[in-house]
Amino acid sequence: MIKHLLKLVWNRKRANALIVGEIFVSFLVIFAVLTGAITLIGGWRAPIGFDYRNVWDVRMDFDNAQEQTSPEMAATVMRMIAEVRAMPEVESAAISTTPPYSFSTSEGTRTINGREVSVLFDDVTDDFAEVMKLKVVRGRWFNATDDAAQQQPLVLDTNAARDLFGEADPVGQKWELDENQFGVVVGVVSSYRKSGEVSMPANMMFRRSAPNGRYGRLGNHILVRLRPGTPAVFEEKLAARLHSVAPNVSFRVRHMELMRDSMVRTRLAPIIIGGIVGVFLISMVALGLTGVLWQNVTTRTRELGLRRAMGASGGAVHRQILGEVALLATVALLVGVIVVAQLPILGAFSIVTPSSFTAGILGALATIYALTVLCGLYPSWLASRLQPADALRYE
Amino acid sequence: MLTNYLKVALKVLGRRKFFTFISLFGISLTLVVLMVAAAILDNVFAPRQPESRFDRVLGLYVFGMYGPNGGITSSPGYKFLDRYVRGLPSAEKTSLFTSQSPIVMYHDGRKVETHLRRTDGAYWQILDLQFLEGGPFTEQDNQNASFVAVITDDMRRKLYGDVPAVGKTLDVDGQRFRVVGVVPPVSITRLAAFSEIWAPVRTLKSSDYERQMFGNFAAIVQARSRADFPKLRSEFEQRMAHFVFDDPKTYNRVEAGLDTPFELAARSMVGNDAKVDRATTLRLIILLAALLFVTLPTMNLISINLSRIMERASEIGVRKAFGASSRALIGQFVMENVLLTIVGGAIGFVLSLVALDALTRIEIIPYAIFEVNLRIFAYGMLIAALFGIISGVYPAWRMSRMNPVNALRGGAA
Numbered sequence: 001m002i003k004h005l006l007k008l009v010w011n012r013k014r015a016n017a018l019i020v021g022e023i024f025v026s027f028l029v030i031f032a033v034l035t036g037a038i039t040l041i042g043g044w045r046a047p048i049g050f051d052y053r054n055v056w057d058v059r060m061d062f063d064n065a066q067e068q069t070s071p072e073m074a075a076t077v078m079r080m081i082a083e084v085r086a087m088p089e090v091e092s093a094a095i096s097t098t099p100p101y102s103f104s105t106s107e108g109t110r111t112i113n114g115r116e117v118s119v120l121f122d123d124v125t126d127d128f129a130e131v132m133k134l135k136v137v138r139g140r141w142f143n144a145t146d147d148a149a150q151q152q153p154l155v156l157d158t159n160a161a162r163d164l165f166g167e168a169d170p171v172g173q174k175w176e177l178d179e180n181q182f183g184v185v186v187g188v189v190s191s192y193r194k195s196g197e198v199s200m201p202a203n204m205m206f207r208r209s210a211p212n213g214r215y216g217r218l219g220n221h222i223l224v225r226l227r228p229g230t231p232a233v234f235e236e237k238l239a240a241r242l243h244s245v246a247p248n249v250s251f252r253v254r255h256m257e258l259m260r261d262s263m264v265r266t267r268l269a270p271i272i273i274g275g276i277v278g279v280f281l282i283s284m285v286a287l288g289l290t291g292v293l294w295q296n297v298t299t300r301t302r303e304l305g306l307r308r309a310m311g312a313s314g315g316a317v318h319r320q321i322l323g324e325v326a327l328l329a330t331v332a333l334l335v336g337v338i339v340v341a342q343l344p345i346l347g348a349f350s351i352v353t354p355s356s357f358t359a360g361i362l363g364a365l366a367t368i369y370a371l372t373v374l375c376g377l378y379p380s381w382l383a384s385r386l387q388p389a390d391a392l393r394y395e
Numbered sequence: 396m397l398t399n400y401l402k403v404a405l406k407v408l409g410r411r412k413f414f415t416f417i418s419l420f421g422i423s424l425t426l427v428v429l430m431v432a433a434a435i436l437d438n439v440f441a442p443r444q445p446e447s448r449f450d451r452v453l454g455l456y457v458f459g460m461y462g463p464n465g466g467i468t469s470s471p472g473y474k475f476l477d478r479y480v481r482g483l484p485s486a487e488k489t490s491l492f493t494s495q496s497p498i499v500m501y502h503d504g505r506k507v508e509t510h511l512r513r514t515d516g517a518y519w520q521i522l523d524l525q526f527l528e529g530g531p532f533t534e535q536d537n538q539n540a541s542f543v544a545v546i547t548d549d550m551r552r553k554l555y556g557d558v559p560a561v562g563k564t565l566d567v568d569g570q571r572f573r574v575v576g577v578v579p580p581v582s583i584t585r586l587a588a589f590s591e592i593w594a595p596v597r598t599l600k601s602s603d604y605e606r607q608m609f610g611n612f613a614a615i616v617q618a619r620s621r622a623d624f625p626k627l628r629s630e631f632e633q634r635m636a637h638f639v640f641d642d643p644k645t646y647n648r649v650e651a652g653l654d655t656p657f658e659l660a661a662r663s664m665v666g667n668d669a670k671v672d673r674a675t676t677l678r679l680i681i682l683l684a685a686l687l688f689v690t691l692p693t694m695n696l697i698s699i700n701l702s703r704i705m706e707r708a709s710e711i712g713v714r715k716a717f718g719a720s721s722r723a724l725i726g727q728f729v730m731e732n733v734l735l736t737i738v739g740g741a742i743g744f745v746l747s748l749v750a751l752d753a754l755t756r757i758e759i760i761p762y763a764i765f766e767v768n769l770r771i772f773a774y775g776m777l778i779a780a781l782f783g784i785i786s787g788v789y790p791a792w793r794m795s796r797m798n799p800v801n802a803l804r805g806g807a808a
Contacts, residue, residue, distance in 0.1 A: 014793075018698040025691050061496060061611075062603075236501040243569030248600040250568050252499045280424050281691050287417045288695040294413075295702035 005323050009331075012296075016328055019292060023332035023368060026285045030367050031340055033278040035360030036271045039352045040198060049157065049192035050100055050132040052256040054091075054230070057099055058084075058222040058242065061250035069218040076246050081125075081222055083245045087238070089230045094127035095209060097219035100194055101259035103266075110176075117163055120194055120202050123209040123219050129189070131225045139171035139187030142208045152183040152215050153208040157192040160203035161185075175205075183207060196260055198267035200351060223256075286375050293325065293379040304383050305391020314384035321380035322373060329372040333365055404731040411703065415735070418699055422739025422782065423746055425692040429685060430747035430775045431754070434765045436681070439584045440657045445524045446588050451621050452521060453628070453653035454587060455480055456494075456613045459667045460646040468667045470494060471651065472610030473596075479634045479651075480614045485626045488617040490517040493599075495590040496611065500567045502554055509550060511567060512590035513599055521617045522588050529561040529576035532595055540597035544572035547591045549580045549762075567592060570600075582763035586656060587615050616653060628653050689782065696786035700732060704794045712799050721795035728791035729784060736783030740776055747775070 009016055058080075062073060069077075077095065084093045098104045098121070106121040128134070129141040137158065146153045154175060161170040174182045192204045209218060226234070235253050242251060297304070304317055312320075340361060349357070408415045442449035458471035476491050483489070492514035500507040516534025524531070524545075532543045544565065551560040551574075560574045572594055581589045596604075604610055618627050631653050638649045650667050652658075661673035669676075704711070714724065744767070751765040767775075 015698070015701060018694055018701065022691065022694045022698065025694065029691070232506070233504065235499075235506065236504070239499070239501065239569075247569065250496075250498075250600055252497060252568070254499070277428060277688070280428070284417075284421045284424065284695055285691060287420060288699055291414050291417050292698050292702050295706060299705050 002323075002327070005320070005327050009324055009327055015292075015296075019289065019328055020332040020335075022285050022288070023329055023372065024336050026282055026371075027333055027336035027364050027368050028340070029278050029281055031336070031360050031364040033271070033274050034363045034367075035352050035356055036274065038356040038359045038363070039200070040267070040271060042353060042356050043193075043200065044197045046193075046197075046201075047191065048100075048196045049190050050134055052100060052132075052196070052260055054226045054228055055131060055256040056224045056226065056235070056238075057102070057254045057256055057259060058224060058238075058251050059102075059254065060220045060222070061252075062220055074218050076249060077218055077222070080242055080246050080249070083241055084222060084224055084238070087241070089226055089234050091225040091227055092127050092130045093222055093224045094131045095123075095125045095219045096128060096221045096223055097121075097123040097209075097217075098194065099219075099221045099223055099256075100132065101196055101256060101263045102221065103263075105194065112164065118203065119160060119164070119205050121205050121207060122194070123207045123215070123217070125209050128206070128223070131223045134189045134192065137188050137190050138169075139185070141187055141189070142206075146186070146208055147210065149184070152177065152181075153186045154183040155187045155189060155206040155208075156185055157189050157204040159191050159201045160205055161188045163203050177207070195263055195267070198264055200353070282371070286371055289372065289375040290378065293321070293376055294382070297321065297379045297383045300383075301386065301391050304386055305388050308386060308388040309392060317386070318380045318384040321383050322376050325372050325376035325380075326369070329368055333368060337361060337365070400727050400730055401734070403727070404734050407703070407707070407731065408735065411706065414699055414703055418696060418735055419739045419742060421692050421695050421699075422736050422779065423743035425689060425782070426740055426743030426775055426779055427747045427750055428688065429778055430743065430767065430771060431750050431765075432685075433771050433774055434747070434751050434767055437768070437771055438582070438763055438765055440655075440660070445522045445578075445581060446585050447523055448521060448617065449587075449656065451618045451623075452587075452615050453618070453624060453655060454613060454615045454659060455651060455653055456586070456659055457662055457667050458609065458651040459649065460608075460640075461648045461650065461668060462644070462646040466646065466648075466668065467609065468650075469609045470611050470613060472607030473604045473612050474606055475608045475651075476612055476614040477605075479638070480616065480631065480653075483616060483627055483630045483634075485618060485623050485630055486616045487619050488517050488521055489614060490521050491515055491612055491614050492518050492587075492596065494611045494613055498568055498592075500565065502565070507550075507553055509567075509591045510589070511592045511594065513594050513596045515596050518593075518615075521615055524578040524581070524588070527577045527579060528559055529574070531576055532593075537595035537597050541595060542570060542572045542598055543575045543595065545576040545578060545593040546574055547580045548577055550591050551577050565592070568600075570594075570598065572598075580762040583761055584763050586659070587613070624653075689778075693782065693786050696782070697789055700786060700790040701793065704728070704790050707794075708797065708801075711794055711797055712801075715797070715799040724795045725788070725791040728794060729787040732787030732791075733780060733783040736779045736786075737776075740779030743779070744772065744775060 060077070060080075081093050081095065084090055098106050106123075107118055108121060109116055109118040111117070122128075124142075126142045126144065126146075129136070134141070136155075138161070139155075141155060142153055151174070156164065156170055164170070164175070165173055170185045170188055173185045175185065177183050189206075191201050193199045193201055194204065207215065209215060224238070239251075239253055242249075307317060307320075308314075344354075344357070352360075442452075446452070455476065456470060457468065458475055459468035460466055473491060481489050481491065493512055495510040495512040498509055498511045500509055515537050516532065519531035519533075527548055528551075529545075531545060532541065536543055544567075546554075546560060546565070554560070554565060555563055560577050563574050564571050565574065566572075572592075580591075583589050604612070616627060618624060635649055635651065640646055652662070654662060657677070658674045661677035664680075665671065665673040665676050711724065748767060751767060755763070755765050
């Protein structure tokens with residue numbers, strides 16, 4: 001049966017090649033959109049490793065490209081943070097360079113055993129874990145005893161610990177931060193996704209930022225955790241206090257909830273646009289396919305009529321047409337899957353998880369099969385209704 | 396003859412309404428997507444109010460220093476621009492200003508999120524913001540570090556309601572400014588012009604910026620005419636060739652250039668340090684994206700057209716039997732197809748007007764007004780015609796090769 005269908009399809013190979021091509025491209029489009037959406041949904045439910053609620057970000061406007069924060073600047077920032085901590089509404093406050101949901105990142109790549117590994121950095125002060133409610137799973141977080149350390153203390157998240165040191169215990173390991181300049185890992189926190197729900201797990205490395213700016217530049221964000229239930233009007237009070245302590249620093253206060261909103265919107269936009277364009281393309285292909293199949297059935301009236309005259313039932317003709325469509329789809333999807341399967345070699349797993357990749361392929365396969373069969377239903381029904389006598393007479 | 400073709404074409408289109416619908420649906424929606432994308436690109440890159448003089452303005456927004464151990468790419472600082480961009484011999488006017496920074500104001504117990512940019516006096520001469528009230532501040536105001544500000548009409552309404560704003564004060568970032576002018580709101584896509592509050596550079600809280608090579612500044616340079624761009628660029632190149640490095644061991648190479656808005660976008664997308672022609676690369680990327688997008692619609696149209704031809708096999712057979720040349724047949728079919736795409740194009744054009752109006756209304760980009768101008772319309776029509784020719788030629792060629800005997804019998808082979 002399949003062999004016979006193959007022969008029929010092959011005999012009309014030129015007309016069918018186009019249909020196969022269309023189905024192939026549609027598969028790629030559906031795969032891309034689905035994989036993106038599934039990755040996003042999967043990431044949405046996974047833990048992010050920190051708590052953004054009741055946290056405000058004071059972003060100071062000082063030049064961050066300098067390698068070293070000037071002592072005066074460091075003193076000013078320390079004065080600001082001390083002032084913030086003294087306020088009764090504030091639970092804790094810390095300094096960060098690239099806080100959660102900020103669009104700035106600090107990234108470095110290193111080759112380990114011939115494998116390129118990239119790491120995200122944040123330079124933070126000791127209170128950061130308390131402000132963001134990080135969970136230490138191994139070793140410890142930074143504390144005042146680190147002041148005496150010879151090498152810069154580091155904390156990794158579980159992703160980085162696994163990626164950089166494998167199964168070995170990461171605590172106590174050294175990491176070359178700069179040429180001949182090493183840091184020492186003191187602890188591991190649970191998987192930390194800097195851009196939150198819409199980001200992929202990445203290797204995160206926290207470097208301890210000493211209050212005296214000993215390890216170079218100081219971050220330009222003060223993160224403030226407020227007591228639950230602090231009213232929004234407190235913001236004006238906080239701003240006024242900071243302006244009076246540091247009259248020559250420009251800054252602005254943002255609620256981390258709102259930073260999260262804008263991050264989510266930014267990441268969602270391409271998926272939504274891709275989805276709209278995808279739906280348009282696919283509906284166009286579906287209409288086109290229906291048209292072509294319909295036309296196919298009409299031009300093959302005599303062939304189909306002959307089958308009916310030789311005793312084939314309407315249902316058999318129905319199945320034949322649907323089988324041909326499914327066969328065309330299978331050929332296109334085979335090529336599609338082979339092409340898509342090459343993506344992991346090109347490093348696709350740095351932007352999507354293997355499970356959403358597989359789900360994307362399966363989802364696209366199911367969608368395409370459903371769609372092609374749906375498009376074939378009406379034309380094949382028409383074909384099955386052909387009366388043998390009419391069909392044979394057809395000119 | 397032509398009218399005859401037209402008549403046949405209309406008859407054919409009317410005969411199989413479902414096919415005609417599919418073709419028109421595909422063509423018009425494809426065109427809508429392309430036209431909307433083109434209108435957005437045009438809105439971002441073409442000189443338009445208040446950057447209407449930008450056909451003879453170049454800007455410097457990105458500066459990079461590179462060395463053996465990597466480099467820094469950032470927005471330039473005041474010192475760099477003051478030393479290397481200000482006073483180029485071919486420049487008519489030069490303005491140094493900060494990038495717009497998002498800022499929060501507290502006004503009458505309300506929180507107002509806004510944007511603040513600090514500029515010099517020349518800024519107001521290069522940009523053509525039309526003042527609804529008052530006027531710009533001058534270079535003298537800047538030199539005196541006067542606490543004066545220009546605000547948008549939108550800010551005026553948010554802060555003071557429906558009353559004139561000139562002379563009123565506003566507190567932003569711990570400083571108090573007096574409003575001297577009100578301008579219409581500016582779209583965020585205008586890189587040099589966008590802000591909601593403008594104040595003099597010298598009102599910055601600390602004068603550290605004067606010593607910084609990197610910072611959050613940018614410069615725009617106005618030439619006498621577009622023809623002076625190469626001269627302006629080579630003058631800047633010469634200055635960069637004599638760049639003084641503080642520490643040549645860490646950094647020994649600089650990369651910066653005077654850019655049009657499109658070149659700037661290319662610089663940030665392709666990479667400041669890239670050793671390729673960035674603008675050409677970005678153009679190719681955009682073209683490639685458009686081509687990829689039209690692949691499916693084109694294939695769809697071709698297969699629909701092929702089906703249509705098979706349907707008309709007997710008509711073609713008759714024409715062939717009576718001696719019509721292949722060329723005449725191809726011409727006829729391509730013309731039919733172009734006619735179809737132009738109809739689809741017209742529908743698409745109307746639909747994209749609706750779509751762009753909707754995008755402007757829902758403020759997908761605040762204060763950006765998307766519209767279709769003659770240039771975009773011409774592009775759209777060109778794309779539609781190309782679309783029609785490409786999707787018509789292959790089926791027409793297949794048709795012209797049909798064997799008249801088979802064709803007469805209505806067969807496909």
